Amino acid sequence: MSKMKIAIAGANGRMGHMLIEAVLKADDAVLTGALDVPDSPNLGNDAGMFLGEKTGVTVESDISRALEGAEYLIDFTRPEGTLKHLDYCVKNNIKIIIGTTGFDEAGKKTIAKAAETISVVFAPNMSVGVNVTMKLLEIAAKNFAEGYDIEVIEAHHRHKVDAPSGTALKMGEVIANAIGRDLKECGVFSREGITGERDPSTIGFSTIRGGDIVGDHTVLFAGTGERIEITHKSASRATYAQGSLRACRFLADKKNGLFDMQDVLGLK
Structure with missing residues (x-):
């Protein structure tokens, strides 16, 4: 061959x-x-x-x-x-x-x-682990569509030029598709000042930039009385x-x- x-x-x-x-x-x-x-x-x-x-x-x-x-x-x-x-x-x-x-x-x-x-x-991320994580997020989102606030938190090195990361956006798309939403309409990419109460139909994003972080991604499903976090961290x-x-x-x-x-x- x-x-x-x-x-x-x-x-x-x-x-x-x-x-x-x-x-x-x-x-x-x-x-x-x-x-x-x-x-x-x-x-x-x-x-x-x-x-x-x-x-x-x-x-x-x-x-x-x-x-x-x-x-x-x-x-x-x-x-x-x-x-x-x-x-x-x-x-x-x-x-x-x-x-x-x-x-x-x-x-x-x-x-x-x-x-x-x-x-x-x-693909925004070629890691096998990240893509298996995407599948886990799809399963989780279908079960946490109601009564849970969804937040995507990502961290990368200081040299990264785009935000949120492509991986974070893809995670948001996977979740939105799983629960019948459009990320373009429900994504919240910044919060400042008096924002009012959180809209439960939204998917929030937070971005961290610093040092030599290769890539960390966490999706938080925050409900009443419990929080579920699905995290992937790249070390190399x-x-x-x-x-x-x-x-x-x-x-x-x-x-x-x-x-x-x-x-x-x-x-x-």
């Missing part, structure tokens, strides 16, 4: 390093390309330099060179960059795994349109990298289509 030919976008970032390391260690994958921004200090260097390894793959800013020979692109960058990479993948029949967060509705529609041509896994980005490889394996026989990690893990 031939190995999966994988290129990594954002090769010089924290997540990019984790993805490169995961691909290099995987028995069924080979690193074929490393893409980064034009002002990256690592352009022209070996993609494995941070590990002290020689991979023979050079970090490139030119997408045509970086993705030459690639069957898959794993992208955890920023929306504007990901959409440019997506366009190239559509034109060159390259499968894409998107872990980037912060897309607006137009961006999400562009991804859905691309999936008519190529296969795409698009390695979980996202391993989930991304599982997504690549899932797409191996998919010509096109839009999928998420619930599809990859068979949780739907």
